[in-house]
Each structure stands twice: as C-alpha cells, then as structure tokens.
Amino acid sequence: MSSQTSPAATPSQNATRPTPVSIRHLREMHAKGEKIAMLTCYDATFARLFSDAGVHSLLVGDSLGMAVQGHDSTLPVSLDEMVYHTRCVARARPHSWLIADLPFGAYHDDMAQAVRSSVALMQAGAQMIKLEGGGWTAPAVRALAERGIPVCAHLGLTPQSVHALGGYRVQGREQSGADRLVREARELYDAGAALMVLEAVPGTVAQAVRDAVPDLVTIGIGAGPDCSGQVLVMHDMLGLTPGxxxxxxxxxxxxxxxxxxxxxxxxxxxxxxxxPQVGMHTY
Known part of the structure; x- marks a missing residue:
C-alpha cells in the first residue's frame, strides 16, 4: 500500500512556503529575546509535520537509540544509523534548521575522526552537528568550525557519559560543578560553538551561562526558562513514551x-x- 502522491506545487504555492530557518535567524531571535522551539525528529513524516507547525529547529538525536530502537541508552547508536535518519528527515525538505548528533565513538579518537564523521552527517543533509561534553571537546569544536561546519555543543547531563555520571542525574547542583559548566560553556563558545544545549541543570546555572556568555544561543531541556529556547524529545512531548x-x-x-x-x-x-514553568519543569 502506497501513499497518494501529492501534485506538484504551483509557483504561487512555492511563493508562500516559509523562508528556511538559518543560524543567522536563530541568532537574531536570541538577540531579540524571542524563544526558539526545537524538537527531536527521526523521519520524513514528522519532519514535515513539525516544520509546518512552526518548529524552528529539528534535532536528529542519538536519542533514537532509546525512543526508536528500544535500547536503554544512546551508546549503541552508530554513525551509519545517524546518517540514515538524517537523510530521512532531510528528504522532507523542512524549513526548520536541521541538526544531527555525533554518536558515541564517532568523534572520540582524534580531530580527523570528528571531521570525517561530521562530513558524513552534513552530506546526509544536516546543517549543523551536535557533540556532547566540555573540556576535551573544545579542540574538536574548533577544528569543525574552522572547516565551515556549524557546531552545537551540549553540556550538563550528557547521555553518552551516563556511566561516568552515575546515571541520568541533574548536573551542576554544587558550586564547583556549576562553575565548571560555566567555564566549559565559555571555552566551547570561544572555540566556535554557535549553539549549546543545556540539559538537566538548575535554572541558576543556565542563567549564569547566559550572563557569562551573553551572545551564546542556549537551548534548554530541564534547564529553566532563561535559555534562548527549549527542546524536547518528540515522543515525550507527544505523550508517546511509556512509563x-x-x-x-x-x-x-x-x-x-x-x-x-x-x-x-x-x-x-x-x-x-x-x-517550562518554574518549579514544575525545572530543577
């Protein structure tokens, strides 16, 4: 059984198609205090739906390991699988800005591996790549940015480091941890990161990052209302996640x-x- 093919768009229909979101657009929204909406996405159908609904950015996340593949972490997801799902989303030609995750093991060896893995995702249709962690990742961010590959960093609860973190736990509750996150945010921004996901950190930490690096576009997930925008896993937002x-x-x-x-x-x-509502969706 096949889906009915839609007729070709007329010139007038093409003229009304929304202007694609760019990194410049996201920066302008941040500067104006306009909030950015982001959702994870793994296929063409939802890419079209989310884009038409006004979602500014789609993230082909390695969260697909848990949300789609049934694993208990993101660690088993391969680069080939990320490339496949990125192609699926890109084929929908969404006007949303398209980000793809570098999966575990795809950028850990050296800068050359990080560049090769990122090139594969960009050739699949990604417009930006995302990688997790601070400190050791700053050289990778710099290498990618210098080669014209836009980078979204990711600090706080970084699921690829779940075993090192001792589980899916809030990060930055103690002052030393909060200071480290702010320092790493500055380092990653200086290295060339254009966006940053802050996950599962107290709102005071996200606010401190904003104050320390005011030009950095931050996307929160459990990081309070003071980020430039918010992201959720699509299955969570739609109430499809069991438990x-x-x-x-x-x-x-x-x-x-x-x-x-x-x-x-x-x-x-x-x-x-x-x-998010303070006290209800925050730490």
Missing part, C-alpha cells in the same frame, strides 16, 4: 487532539514563556 516522564517534560499530547495541534501548542508555549 514516567522526566520532570522537565510537559505532555502536550494529553491536552490536544492531534500531533499537529500538540506541536503548535508546544511552539506557542515556548514562545510565550508558559513552558
């Missing part, structure tokens, strides 16, 4: 009758600041 959802998640699928309506509500809630 208990993380504290920072709001189940928009429970309140709206369709995936389209839930996604539009997510975008609106991020824009007007009603999500």
């Amino acid at each position: 208990r959802l993380p504290r920072f998640v709001r189940n928009f699928g429970a309140d709206f009758p369709s995936a389209q309506a839930a996604t539009r509500a997510f975008v609106t809630a991020v824009a007007d600041g009603s999500f």
Whole structure:
C-alpha cells in the first residue's frame, strides 16, 4: 500500500512556503529575546509535520537509540544509523534548521575522526552537528568550525557519559560543578560553538551561562526558562513514551487532539514563556 502522491506545487504555492530557518535567524531571535522551539525528529513524516507547525529547529538525536530502537541508552547508536535518519528527515525538505548528533565513538579518537564523521552527517543533509561534553571537546569544536561546519555543543547531563555520571542525574547542583559548566560553556563558545544545549541543570546555572556568555544561543531541556529556547524529545512531548516522564517534560499530547495541534501548542508555549514553568519543569 502506497501513499497518494501529492501534485506538484504551483509557483504561487512555492511563493508562500516559509523562508528556511538559518543560524543567522536563530541568532537574531536570541538577540531579540524571542524563544526558539526545537524538537527531536527521526523521519520524513514528522519532519514535515513539525516544520509546518512552526518548529524552528529539528534535532536528529542519538536519542533514537532509546525512543526508536528500544535500547536503554544512546551508546549503541552508530554513525551509519545517524546518517540514515538524517537523510530521512532531510528528504522532507523542512524549513526548520536541521541538526544531527555525533554518536558515541564517532568523534572520540582524534580531530580527523570528528571531521570525517561530521562530513558524513552534513552530506546526509544536516546543517549543523551536535557533540556532547566540555573540556576535551573544545579542540574538536574548533577544528569543525574552522572547516565551515556549524557546531552545537551540549553540556550538563550528557547521555553518552551516563556511566561516568552515575546515571541520568541533574548536573551542576554544587558550586564547583556549576562553575565548571560555566567555564566549559565559555571555552566551547570561544572555540566556535554557535549553539549549546543545556540539559538537566538548575535554572541558576543556565542563567549564569547566559550572563557569562551573553551572545551564546542556549537551548534548554530541564534547564529553566532563561535559555534562548527549549527542546524536547518528540515522543515525550507527544505523550508517546511509556512509563514516567522526566520532570522537565510537559505532555502536550494529553491536552490536544492531534500531533499537529500538540506541536503548535508546544511552539506557542515556548514562545510565550508558559513552558517550562518554574518549579514544575525545572530543577
């Protein structure tokens, strides 16, 4: 059984297609205080749906290891699998900015490996790559940025380091940890990171990062309302994840009758600041 093929778009239809989101657009939103909505995405169908609903950025996350493949962590996800899912999302030609994760082991050896892995994702359709961790990752960020590959950094709870962190735990509660995250954020920005995901950190830490690196575009997931935008795993946002959802998640699928309506509500809630709510979706 095949889906019905849509007729070719007319010139007038093409003229009304939204302008694709660029990194310049995201920086302008940050400068104006306009909030950025981001969701993970792993296939063409949801790429079209999310893009049409106004999601500014799609992240082909290695979270697919848990959300799609059924693993208990992101560690088993391979570069080839990330390339495959990036191609699936890119084929939808979303006007959202498209980011792809570098999976575990794809950038750990040396700068040459990081560049090769990133090139594979960019050739698959990614417009930016994301890598986890601070400190040792700064040289990789610099090497990529110098070669024209836009980079999104990721600090706080970094799932690829789940065993080293002792589980999926909030990071930066103690002053020493908070100071380290702020220092690493500055180092990664200086190395060329254009965006940064802050995951599962107290809102005070996200605020300290913003104060220390005011030009850095930050995307929070369990990091409070003071980030430039918010990201959720799509299955969590739509209420499709079995079991208990993380504290920072709001189940928009429970309140709206369709995936389209839930996604539009997510975008609106991020824009007007009603999500995340302090004390309910924050640490």
